Amino acid sequence: MDSPSEPGPRAPGKGDESRSSAAVDWTLAVRVAARLARAEPSMSSYTREQVRSELVELAASAEEPVREVTRLKDGAQVPEALILDRPGWSRAAASSLAGLLGGSIEQRPRGLLAGRASGLQAGAVLGILSNAIIGQYDPFAGQGGQLLLVAPNIIHTERATRVRPRDFRTWVCLHEVTHRVQFSASPWLGGHMRALIDTATPASGEPLLAAGQRLVTAIRSRDGSRDADPLLGTGILGIVLESQPPEQRDAMIGLIMLGTLLEGHAEHVMDAAGPRVVPTVEHIRAVFDERRHERRGLLQWIMRTLLGMDAKMAQYAQGKRFVDTLVERVGMDSFNTIWTSPETLPRPSEIREPEKWITRVLE
Structure with a gap:
């Protein structure tokens, strides 16, 4: 249950039609995603x-x-x-997204053509991600969150990297269970994330043409002289951030900062707990650090940029x-003070200079 003093999920209302899940044909999205899923190992x-x-x-023993x-x-x-499996993850993700947008996966889209177009786009993204996602904690699934593990991707990865299967599976579970613990031990956290998502995707909506014009203006205004920030986004993500109205941009940055904390904390826990329960943890860490820095082809770079995967790697690091x-x-x-409230979460400058967080929060 959310703390009364913290922002919780905003109930869908009359102004929510433009952001409602009813604008997306989720049934079509799930079908498209299933077709794009690779065959199981x-x-x-x-x-x-x-x-x-x-x-x-x-997952239980982790x-x-x-x-x-x-x-x-x-307690x-x-x-x-x-x-x-991969289609199962796509369906679970679609159901969660539909719920975040104030509806359900079973809803029929109001506008047939717009709903189908959105469904095709959502299905394409879900299908691509379903081939890569190994595990995920969804704080908005069910009554209290759900830990999801995608078995075919875990098997594919451990075979491709030739790591010891049980050790790798334990390593994955340590990371995802850390996310479960973060949310279960901080009941306000899910409501805060939901509030940020609601602000980043406002109910008032905006004509597609106007949003596109803002994005084009932001692209043209870039002179290439600014330093790239891998955390707040290079390429598409950075341009999108720059093109947003202030309130939405602040919410998106808040989500990025929260994601950076959650992923960084999980990585820390994996390394701290790993040696006790994963005999080959050093080898696994070395293999995956190398994979994160390996060179990729142009098509892979484009897809990773559009889907924000490189920004995700920056969050880990x-x-x-x-x-x-x-x-x-x-x-x-003392570090766990960070889980007290939204005010104790790190700000962008503090992520880069942790001493600033110490000064602001602990001193």
């Missing part, structure tokens, strides 16, 4: 069930080491992880440096 039905059972087990490192407690019952520095300087208990 070859395995027997016995192996598939064995993987599913092991992932459920490892709870204790995560809580030992984070020192975050809530809540640990829900079972949901193990999905910068966020981990921020958390590592703070924990080293003030200890985990």
Whole structure:
């Protein structure tokens, strides 16, 4: 339950039609995403069930080491992880997105042509992501959030990187369970994120032509002289941020800062808890650090930029440096002050210079 003093989800109202999920044909989006999903890695039905059972087990067992490192407690019952295939993840993601937009995945779009166009776009993005997402904690799913693990992608990745399967699966679970703990131990956090999302996607809406004109103006105004900020976005993301009205831009930056903290904290926990429960953690970390920096072709670069994947990698790196520095300087208990309220979350300048957060929040 959200704290009474914190902003919670905004209930859909009469002004929400322009941002409602009814503007998207989610049924079509799910079908398109399923068609774009790659075939599963070859395995027997016995192996598939064995993987599913092991992932459920490892997600549950990761709870204790995560809580030992984070020192975050809530006493809540640990829900079972949901193990999905690629189309299953797309459907779960579509359902969550529809809910965030004030509707449901079963709703029929009001405008047939606009709904189908939006459905095709959403389905294309979901389909591409479904081939890459390994695990995810969705704080808005169900009654109290849901941990999702995409089994085919986990198997594909461990085979491609030749890491030890059980160790890799444990490593993945440490990261995603950390996200679950972050939200379960900070009941206000989900409401705050929802409020930022509501502001970043306002109910008032804006004509598509006007939004496009703002984006074109922002692109033309770039002279190439400004330093790229990998955290606030290079390329498309940075241009989109610059083109937004102040309130929306601030909300989007707030979401980026929150994501940077959440991902950096999870990376810190993986490294702190890993040696105790993942015998080959150093090898796995080295393999994935190398993969994050490997050169890619032009098409891959375009897709990663449009989907914000490179900005996501910057969040991992910068966020981990921020958390590592703070924990080293003030200890985990003092660091956990960060989970007190929206006012104690890091600001952009503090992510880059953690000492500023210490001065503002702890001193």
